[in-house]
Amino acid sequence: MVGKLLLRGMLAGIAAGLLTFAFARVAGEPQVNQAISFEEKAEAAGGAAHEHEHADEHQHAHEQELVSRDTQAGLGLLAGVVTYGAAFGGLFSLVFAYAYGRVGAMSARALSAWLALGAFVALVIVPNIKYPANPPAVGDPETIGTRTGLFFLMIAISLTALVFSVKVRRRAALKLGAWNGSIVAGLVFIAIIAVVQISMPVIDEVPAGFPAALLWKFRVAALGMQAIMWTTIGLLFGAIVERSSFMRSGSRTAAPSV
Numbered sequence: 089m090v091g092k093l094l095l096r097g098m099l100a101g102i103a104a105g106l107l108t109f110a111f112a113r114v115a116g117e118p119q120v121n122q123a124i125s126f127e128e129k130a131e132a133a134g135g136a137a138h139e140h141e142h143a144d145e146h147q148h149a150h151e152q153e154l155v156s157r158d159t160q161a162g163l164g165l166l167a168g169v170v171t172y173g174a175a176f177g178g179l180f181s182l183v184f185a186y187a188y189g190r191v192g193a194m195s196a197r198a199l200s201a202w203l204a205l206g207a208f209v210a211l212v213i214v215p216n217i218k219y220p221a222n223p224p225a226v227g228d229p230e231t232i233g234t235r236t237g238l239f240f241l242m243i244a245i246s247l248t249a250l251v252f253s254v255k256v257r258r259r260a261a262l263k264l265g266a267w268n269g270s271i272v273a274g275l276v277f278i279a280i281i282a283v284v285q286i287s288m289p290v291i292d293e294v295p296a297g298f299p300a301a302l303l304w305k306f307r308v309a310a311l312g313m314q315a316i317m318w319t320t321i322g323l324l325f326g327a328i329v330e331r332s333s334f335m336r337s338g339s340r341t342a343a344p345s346v
Contacts, residue, residue: 093181096328097321101177104320105170108313112165116313119306120223126298127225169313177321180207184325197326204322206250212314214246215239218285221310223303227293235291245284253277 180203188199219239227235253273261269294303 090182090185092332093185093329094178096332097177097179097181097184097325098174099177100321100325100328101173101175101180102170103173103324104177104317105166105173107320108169108173108317109166111316112169112309112313116306116309117165119302119309122299122302123223123225123306126302169317173317173321176207176317177325180204180321180325184329195326196330197323200326200329201322204318204325208314208318210246210250211243212311212318214281214285215242216307216311218242218288219291220307222294223306225295226298226303231291231293238288238291242284242288246281249277249280249284252280 184196184200184203187203188196191199194202219235219242253276256276257269257273259269260272263269264272
């Protein structure tokens with residue numbers, strides 16, 4: 089049974105990846121191209137005094153380019169987002185399989201939508217508030233390891249805080265009711281994330297002169313891609329699963345065996 093859910097989750101993720109790719113080509117790639125143009129102009133201006141010294145190095149770098157920009161923005165981007173969608177769609181289906189029947193009498197569509205919303209908040213919104221996505225020309229290559237580590241640490245903390253808040257809601261709902269329990273859990277989650285984000289180091293490596301509008305558009309496009317991805321997975325997976333033979337014949341209170 090879980091295997092069938094896993095397959096459905098991966099298919100929903102692939103569909104989400106295709107929609108995300110279409111959005112990225114229209115809304116994201118133009119911002120990336122502008123950022124690359126800015127970076128090239130900055131390097132040209134800054135390297136004018138050392139032109140002869142580094143001429144051979146630049147020529148060697150261009151000769152070593154293995155993947156063209158057109159491939160990166162086309163087939164490479166398609167493969168990346170579809171693989172991402174399939175992987176997270178599969179993981180999403182496993183979480184769904186565990187949660188179904190354990191969170192009350194909730195339909196498959198409702199549970200799928202709520203899980204997708206939780207994933208979007210924990211995996212995308214929270215870490216991007218502290219460490220937002222940056223286009224080319226933004227960020228010091230020497231700190232990429234530190235920035236990546238902090239970003240994934242923020243994701244881990246966000247997921248932990250989300251799970252803890254869900255447990256708080258369950259207990260609070262017994263005493264205060266479902267609605268008040270949800271409010272308490274939400275406040276607990278916000279408080280934990282606020283304390284953590286204030287405590288974690290700030291990274292601001294936007295170069296002087298980088299267009300603020302371009303940075304804003306890039307970050308909005310990056311969030312838009314994630315919003316499309318998780319919205320599609322949540323809604324499509326829920327619709328597919330609710331119409332499956334298992335959901336028609338199974339009990340909503342009986343969790344699938346894992």
